[in-house]
Amino acid sequence: MNISHAFDETGERARLRELLLQRLTECGWVTLVEEKCREYIRAKEVENVTLDEVVNEVKKDARKAVPEEVKREIMNLIRDFVARMLAERERHGVPKEGGVQIEEIFDQPGPSTSRDA
Numbered sequence: 224m225n226i227s228h229a230f231d232e233t234g235e236r237a238r239l240r241e242l243l244l245q246r247l248t249e250c251g252w253v254t255l256v257e258e259k260c261r262e263y264i265r266a267k268e269v270e271n272v273t274l275d276e277v278v279n280e281v282k283k284d285a286r287k288a289v290p291e292e293v294k295r296e297i298m299n300l301i302r303d304f305v306a307r308m309l310a311e312r313e314r315h316g317v318p319k320e321g322g323v324q325i326e327e328i329f330d331q332p333g334p335s336t337s338r339d340a
Contacts (some may be wrong), residue, residue: 226308246293256285
């Protein structure tokens with residue numbers, strides 16, 4: 224089983240999704256994004272706006288508004304999960320996929336946690 228599959232099968236993805244929603248609610252992010260959506264819909268008039276338009280309008284600011292500590296917490300939990308899965312595979316003698324180490328996965332430049340670009 225690959226790590227992505229294990230992320231789903233163990234319920235870790237669902238658990239982290241719930242935790243993320245909880246953290247975003249606690250910090251007021253959900254309320255902020257809801258208000259931005261309402262403002263956009265009011266400005267365009269509800270009959271003249273599609274869901275895709277609202278999402279495209281609000282998405283960039285919503286991503287920027289996610290607190291760094293929330294991003295960091297979720298990323299660290301994902302890192303921990305991957306490390307546990309790699310360690311478990313190693314204990315069972317399963318070869319590493321492509322010889323990749325966890326440090327190589329997370330220390331590579333890649334997509335940032337905010338997709339603003």
